[in-house]
Structures are given as structure tokens and as C-alpha cells.
Amino acid sequence: MKLPLLGRIGAVALVGTLALTLSACGSDNAVDSDSSAGTGSSEAPASTLSGSLNGGGSSAQEKAQQAWVAGFQTANPSVTVNYTTSDSGAGRKGFLDASLDFAGSDSALNDEELASSTERCYGGAGIDVPVYVSPIAVAFNIDGVTELDLSADVVAKIFSGAITTWDDAAITALNPDAKLSGPIVVVHRSDDSGTSKNFQDYLSKTAPDVWTYEVSNTWPVQVGQGANGTSGVVQTIQAAPGTIGYADASAVGSLGKVSLGVGTEFNAPTAEGAAATVDASPRDDARAEGDVVIKVDRTTTAAGAYPAILVSYLVVCNTYDTQDKVDLIKGYASYVASAEGQEKAAGAAGSAPISETLRTDVLASIDAIAVK
Known part of the structure; x- marks a missing residue:
């Protein structure tokens, strides 16, 4: 049987410049603006975040990253987030050589990459947080x-x-x-x-x-x-x-x-x-605390399950060198994992929002990110 992908397009208000560097056909996937955005904004606290973040990697995350960057910059107009679409390997490489603040990757860091992340993460380690689930x-x-x-x-x-x-x-x-x-x-x-x-x-x-x-x-x-x-x-x-x-x-x-x-x-x-x-799949309990990796059960026979999926991650450090960088990483990653961020990705890319249980653990890992 053929079931339709989620088709509702999440509208996102664009405030300021959407600094999203995408290769290939990225320009074909622009996020629509929402004329109603910003209503009632006087009741919300103004963002104190400012600065820039550079990320890149997974091409599967392309449409979701567009929606996340637009939504986050709308709420934080003094922040610029750049995401360069390439591939997961390039994203992890850029993260590990510190040319990227974070990576998008359709596979978690392997043992060798985790070992090399200690120097890059100022004595801490790289962690994987699942934020994009898609067939x-x-x-x-x-x-x-x-x-x-x-x-x-x-x-x-x-x-x-x-x-x-x-x-x-x-x-x-x-x-x-x-x-x-x-x-x-x-x-x-x-x-x-x-x-x-x-x-x-x-x-x-x-x-x-x-x-x-x-x-x-x-x-x-x-x-x-x-x-x-x-x-x-x-x-x-x-x-x-x-x-x-x-x-x-x-x-x-x-x-x-x-x-x-x-x-x-x-x-x-x-x-x-x-x-x-994903609901039928266990976590990888061999990973360190804060490194949330899903061991996808490809052989599940759960009703309606589609086992050829990717669970895609934001790869970040659990320690950075400045409080400003910590605040920016925590702010962006928390937005991506939030109910709003997941809904934006679902509308733009047809992805499956992470469950509340998984979100709780992901947000706890993000909240633990600290200065070296």
C-alpha cells in the first residue's frame, strides 16, 4: 500500500537575512514566510543571543535545516546560522577539525571519531543528539x-x-x-x-x-x-x-x-x-552519558512500521571554549529539538517528530553543554 508523506508545509517568518549556505538545489526549497508571525511578540522576552554559528553536513537534513535556521533567526534576529549542505562525512570532518561548530550527520560518531573529538571539544567530547527521523x-x-x-x-x-x-x-x-x-x-x-x-x-x-x-x-x-x-x-x-x-x-x-x-x-x-x-528501537547503551544514539530495529514487524529509515543527528561538543558559544549552541540545538522545531521540520521535509520521551533526553543532553 502507498501512504502519503506528511504534506503540510510549515510556514516560517523570515526576519533579517536567512544565512543558509546550501549546495546543489538548496534554492529550490525556500521556506515560506508567515505574515502572522510576530503577533503578540511584545509579550515575549527579547532575545539576548547574538553571534554566528557554522554548521554543515547531511544533505538529508537540507529542508529541515532551512526551516530550523529560519525559525531560530526569527526568534533571535541578532544571530546568524550558516548550514552548508554537503554530506554526513564532510559534516563530521568539519566538526572534528573545528571548521564547523556543529554537524548534521545521518550516522553517529564512530569510536575513532569520538576519541579524536576530545581535543576538538576542549577536553570534553562530541555527542550525538537525534533530531531528524525520516524514511x-x-x-x-x-x-x-x-x-x-x-x-x-x-x-x-x-x-x-x-x-x-x-x-x-x-x-x-x-x-x-x-x-x-x-x-x-x-x-x-x-x-x-x-x-x-x-x-x-x-x-x-x-x-x-x-x-x-x-x-x-x-x-x-x-x-x-x-x-x-x-x-x-x-x-x-x-x-x-x-x-x-x-x-x-x-x-x-x-x-x-x-x-x-x-x-x-x-x-x-x-x-x-x-x-x-523508532518507537520499536532501543538506545545504544554503550554510549557515554549525553550521547543519545538509536539502534534502529530493522526487523520490526510493528504495525505500519517502515524500517528503511535514517535517524539523523546534530553532532556537537559537550564543552566549548566560551560561554557565548555555549549559549548559541544550546539555543539552536534546543530549538531544533523543541516541539516547534520538530513541527517545522515535519512540515518542510515530511520528517517524523521525535517523541516526548526522546525529546526529554535530548534536551537534557543539550542543557548539560558547558564551558571547558
Whole structure:
């Protein structure tokens, strides 16, 4: 079955200049202004924050970051937040070499990165706070076909190169009414991508006999063609019939989308399905206090769950060198995790707002950020 993504666009008032540096097609995702914003503002305390923050990384977070930056700068007109869309690996690298104050990343810091964060964080450590939950759509371009049902085993065989034509018996058996023919062209990320890592993790957990490759931020199979960033993958699929790839569901537009086999159902990529999967997933209890990482349960059969998701993080230090930087980081991260910030992201990107339980823990981690 195919369920619609959240479609309500959150309107955000733009006060001052929206300093959001985005690569690729960022300018196509402008956040609408809300003429009603600011009413009753005389009753709210004026912001005392001022200065600038530089962040970057995850292209999956692009639309959400636009909404967050706009909303935060509206409430704090003396603050400038710059977010440069690239990829999760570049974001973590920029965070660790201190060229960025924070990173957006679709995978948490690994052990090596955590170890190297001590120097960058003035004797403290980097922490991950989950703020963006979204389905990864398996998107395709087939003339006359807008939806397909595929089991995890079949998806893994397509992306590993074991299934090479659309009229393969394994595909047509699940989609008897679809007109399918021709070769399959797989499109994958060519850069260091947390979306790739999450998608590979889904394949390795749900089809382990087929997907036997080590899960990493880079694509492990010499099949199909690579494209840079979320927008690169989507544009490549849009340009050529017969293609199939994976991308944050907020970015795939009118491309066909696969409903994935979950138990006895086939579930489309929806924010509700992503939220159901997070609810069924435990935390990584091996992480240090304040480092909130979700161990996504890819094999859940919870009703409506969609297990090919990414849980994307803000990566920040738990210590900074000045009180001004601490105040800016805490202010922005708290807004991102707030009910308002999550609602803005849901409207702009179709993401699933984090639960109140998760928000409580995330805000506690943010509140603990301090001066060295």
C-alpha cells in the first residue's frame, strides 16, 4: 500500500537575512514566510543571543535545516546560522577539525571519531543528539508505474546486482499487474553518506543471506552508477527510465516509490512508519552519558512500521571554549529539538517528530553543554 508523506508545509517568518549556505538545489526549497508571525511578540522576552554559528553536513537534513535556521533567526534576529549542505562525512570532518561548530550527520560518531573529538571539544567530547527521523525511499523511474511492492530479499538482490531486469520473476510475482520490462540501472551515492550506511544496514539486517557486505558510509558494490549527494541521486533517477536508487523520502518528489515488505504487509515510506520503527528501537547503551544514539530495529514487524529509515543527528561538543558559544549552541540545538522545531521540520521535509520521551533526553543532553 502507498501512504502519503506528511504534506503540510510549515510556514516560517523570515526576519533579517536567512544565512543558509546550501549546495546543489538548496534554492529550490525556500521556506515560506508567515505574515502572522510576530503577533503578540511584545509579550515575549527579547532575545539576548547574538553571534554566528557554522554548521554543515547531511544533505538529508537540507529542508529541515532551512526551516530550523529560519525559525531560530526569527526568534533571535541578532544571530546568524550558516548550514552548508554537503554530506554526513564532510559534516563530521568539519566538526572534528573545528571548521564547523556543529554537524548534521545521518550516522553517529564512530569510536575513532569520538576519541579524536576530545581535543576538538576542549577536553570534553562530541555527542550525538537525534533530531531528524525520516524514511529512506527506494525510488524508481518506470514509465506508467508509480508504486511497487518488493520484499527486502528482492531489494537486496537488485542493489547487489543479482537481479538485473525489471521483468525478473521475483519482481513480477509481487507485482502481477505492473507492466515491467528492460534492464535495471542501480543508482547509489558516490560520496561518504550516512544515508548509504542506513540503507545498507537495512539490507544487511533484513536480507543477511543476500547482503553480505560490511556496512559503511561508502557504497560497497560495483553495480550501477554513483551520484553525489541526495540531489544527485534523485536527478540521476529522474533523467533515465529504468533506474532505481535510494534517498531521503522528502527529496524524491513524483518518482515511483517502493512499498517494503514488513511481516505480512507492504508499507510505503511515510513519516508515521518511520516513527513506528523508532518507537520499536532501543538506545545504544554503550554510549557515554549525553550521547543519545538509536539502534534502529530493522526487523520490526510493528504495525505500519517502515524500517528503511535514517535517524539523523546534530553532532556537537559537550564543552566549548566560551560561554557565548555555549549559549548559541544550546539555543539552536534546543530549538531544533523543541516541539516547534520538530513541527517545522515535519512540515518542510515530511520528517517524523521525535517523541516526548526522546525529546526529554535530548534536551537534557543539550542543557548539560558547558564551558571547558
